[in-house]
Amino acid sequence: MFVIVVYDVDVKRVAKVHRFLRTHLHWRQNSVFEGEVSRAQLYEIKRTLESLLEGDDSVLIYEFPRGDFTLHVVGTDKSPAGEVI
Amino acid sequence: MFVIVVYDVDVKRVAKVHRFLRTHLHWRQNSVFEGEVSRAQLYEIKRTLESLLEGDDSVLIYEFPRGDFTLHVVGTDKSPAGEVI
Structure with a gap:
Protein backbone atom coordinates (compact mmCIF):
# COMPACT_ATOMS: atom_id res chain seq x y z
CA MET A 1 0.00 0.00 0.00
CA PHE A 2 1.01 3.61 -0.41
CA VAL A 3 0.94 6.08 2.47
CA ILE A 4 1.20 9.82 2.88
CA VAL A 5 2.13 10.85 6.40
CA VAL A 6 1.79 14.39 7.75
CA TYR A 7 2.91 15.14 11.28
CA ASP A 8 1.95 18.05 13.51
CA VAL A 9 3.89 17.65 16.73
CA ASP A 10 5.38 19.92 19.38
CA VAL A 11 8.79 21.29 18.42
CA LYS A 12 10.30 19.30 21.31
CA ARG A 13 9.45 16.04 19.56
CA VAL A 14 9.84 17.03 15.90
CA ALA A 15 13.41 15.73 15.59
CA LYS A 16 12.54 12.34 17.07
CA VAL A 17 9.39 11.85 14.98
CA HIS A 18 11.13 13.07 11.83
CA ARG A 19 14.11 10.79 12.35
CA PHE A 20 11.87 7.79 12.90
CA LEU A 21 9.73 8.43 9.80
CA ARG A 22 12.86 8.77 7.67
CA THR A 23 13.78 5.19 8.49
CA HIS A 24 10.58 3.95 6.79
CA LEU A 25 9.51 6.57 4.25
CA HIS A 26 10.62 9.06 1.67
CA TRP A 27 10.79 12.62 2.97
CA ARG A 28 8.81 14.87 0.67
CA GLN A 29 8.70 18.22 2.41
CA ASN A 30 8.99 19.52 5.97
CA SER A 31 6.35 17.51 7.80
CA VAL A 32 5.32 15.32 4.83
CA PHE A 33 6.52 11.78 4.15
CA GLU A 34 5.38 9.21 1.62
CA GLY A 35 6.14 5.72 0.45
CA GLU A 36 5.17 2.12 -0.16
CA VAL A 37 4.82 0.04 2.98
CA SER A 38 3.57 -3.40 3.89
CA ARG A 39 0.72 -3.88 6.36
CA ALA A 40 3.27 -4.99 8.95
CA GLN A 41 5.32 -1.82 8.41
CA LEU A 42 2.23 0.38 8.71
CA TYR A 43 1.38 -1.33 11.98
CA GLU A 44 4.93 -0.79 13.23
CA ILE A 45 4.87 2.88 12.17
CA LYS A 46 1.60 3.49 14.02
CA ARG A 47 2.77 1.66 17.11
CA THR A 48 6.05 3.54 17.32
CA MET B 1 -10.44 13.22 -8.73
CA PHE B 2 -9.44 13.32 -5.09
CA VAL B 3 -6.77 15.67 -3.78
CA ILE B 4 -4.78 16.06 -0.59
CA VAL B 5 -3.28 19.52 -0.23
CA VAL B 6 -0.53 20.41 2.26
CA TYR B 7 0.68 23.96 2.48
CA ASP B 8 3.93 25.29 3.90
CA VAL B 9 3.81 29.06 3.63
CA ASP B 10 5.17 32.04 5.52
CA VAL B 11 3.01 33.02 8.50
CA LYS B 12 2.20 36.31 6.75
CA ARG B 13 0.28 34.45 4.04
CA VAL B 14 -1.16 31.53 6.03
CA ALA B 15 -4.54 33.17 6.64
CA LYS B 16 -5.04 34.04 2.99
CA VAL B 17 -4.00 30.61 1.68
CA HIS B 18 -6.02 28.84 4.35
CA ARG B 19 -9.13 30.90 3.64
CA PHE B 20 -8.86 30.25 -0.06
CA LEU B 21 -8.42 26.48 0.32
CA ARG B 22 -11.47 26.32 2.59
CA THR B 23 -13.63 27.58 -0.25
CA HIS B 24 -12.79 24.47 -2.30
CA LEU B 25 -11.79 21.71 0.09
CA HIS B 26 -12.43 20.05 3.40
CA TRP B 27 -10.08 21.15 6.15
CA ARG B 28 -8.53 18.08 7.75
CA GLN B 29 -5.88 19.43 10.08
CA ASN B 30 -3.78 22.59 10.37
CA SER B 31 -2.11 22.79 6.98
CA VAL B 32 -3.90 19.78 5.44
CA PHE B 33 -6.95 19.92 3.18
CA GLU B 34 -8.65 17.23 1.15
CA GLY B 35 -11.58 16.73 -1.16
CA GLU B 36 -13.09 15.77 -4.50
CA VAL B 37 -12.50 18.31 -7.25
CA SER B 38 -13.03 18.50 -10.98
CA ARG B 39 -10.13 19.07 -13.36
CA ALA B 40 -11.33 22.66 -13.81
CA GLN B 41 -11.36 23.21 -10.04
CA LEU B 42 -7.86 21.78 -9.68
CA TYR B 43 -6.65 24.16 -12.38
CA GLU B 44 -8.32 27.07 -10.61
CA ILE B 45 -6.82 26.05 -7.26
CA LYS B 46 -3.32 25.88 -8.74
CA ARG B 47 -3.70 29.17 -10.57
CA THR B 48 -4.96 31.03 -7.51
Missing part, protein backbone atom coordinates in the same frame (compact mmCIF):
# COMPACT_ATOMS: atom_id res chain seq x y z
CA LEU A 49 4.38 6.90 16.69
CA GLU A 50 1.92 6.19 19.49
CA SER A 51 4.87 5.72 21.85
CA LEU A 52 6.56 8.94 20.68
CA LEU A 53 3.60 11.33 20.67
CA GLU A 54 2.50 13.37 23.67
CA GLY A 55 -0.04 16.08 24.44
CA ASP A 56 -1.73 17.50 21.35
CA ASP A 57 0.70 15.86 18.92
CA SER A 58 -1.00 14.41 15.89
CA VAL A 59 -0.01 12.41 12.84
CA LEU A 60 -2.23 11.74 9.83
CA ILE A 61 -1.60 8.63 7.76
CA TYR A 62 -3.48 8.44 4.45
CA GLU A 63 -3.40 4.85 3.23
CA PHE A 64 -4.09 4.22 -0.46
CA PRO A 65 -4.21 0.81 -2.14
CA ARG A 66 -1.85 2.05 -4.86
CA GLY A 67 0.55 4.95 -5.32
CA ASP A 68 -1.04 6.03 -8.60
CA PHE A 69 -1.00 9.74 -7.93
CA THR A 70 0.18 12.87 -9.67
CA LEU A 71 2.05 15.36 -7.51
CA HIS A 72 1.64 19.06 -8.26
CA VAL A 73 4.07 21.40 -6.53
CA VAL A 74 2.94 25.02 -6.47
CA GLY A 75 5.63 27.50 -5.46
CA THR A 76 8.98 26.25 -4.24
CA ASP A 77 9.78 22.55 -4.49
CA LYS A 78 11.25 21.76 -1.08
CA SER A 79 11.63 18.06 -1.70
CA PRO A 80 15.05 17.29 -0.22
CA ALA A 81 16.29 15.59 -3.36
CA GLY A 82 14.57 18.15 -5.57
CA GLU A 83 12.89 15.28 -7.34
CA VAL A 84 9.28 15.23 -8.46
CA ILE A 85 7.53 11.91 -8.96
CA LEU B 49 -2.27 29.53 -5.26
CA GLU B 50 0.39 30.62 -7.75
CA SER B 51 -0.86 34.18 -7.40
CA LEU B 52 -0.91 34.01 -3.58
CA LEU B 53 2.47 32.38 -2.92
CA GLU B 54 5.72 34.31 -2.49
CA GLY B 55 9.31 33.57 -1.57
CA ASP B 56 9.85 30.02 -0.31
CA ASP B 57 6.14 29.28 0.05
CA SER B 58 5.21 25.84 -1.16
CA VAL B 59 2.04 23.81 -1.59
CA LEU B 60 1.88 20.10 -2.38
CA ILE B 61 -1.18 18.75 -4.18
CA TYR B 62 -1.45 14.96 -4.33
CA GLU B 63 -3.96 14.05 -7.02
CA PHE B 64 -5.49 10.57 -6.91
CA PRO B 65 -8.00 9.16 -9.39
CA ARG B 66 -10.27 8.09 -6.53
CA GLY B 67 -10.65 8.91 -2.85
CA ASP B 68 -10.47 5.25 -1.81
CA PHE B 69 -8.22 5.78 1.18
CA THR B 70 -8.19 4.85 4.83
CA LEU B 71 -7.20 7.60 7.24
CA HIS B 72 -5.32 6.66 10.37
CA VAL B 73 -5.02 9.36 13.03
CA VAL B 74 -2.26 8.73 15.56
CA GLY B 75 -2.41 10.97 18.64
CA THR B 76 -4.90 13.80 18.80
CA ASP B 77 -7.55 14.09 16.09
CA LYS B 78 -7.45 17.79 15.18
CA SER B 79 -9.97 17.52 12.40
CA PRO B 80 -12.16 20.61 12.91
CA ALA B 81 -15.36 18.59 12.87
CA GLY B 82 -13.77 15.77 14.84
CA GLU B 83 -14.86 13.41 12.11
CA VAL B 84 -12.85 10.56 10.70
CA ILE B 85 -13.62 9.32 7.22
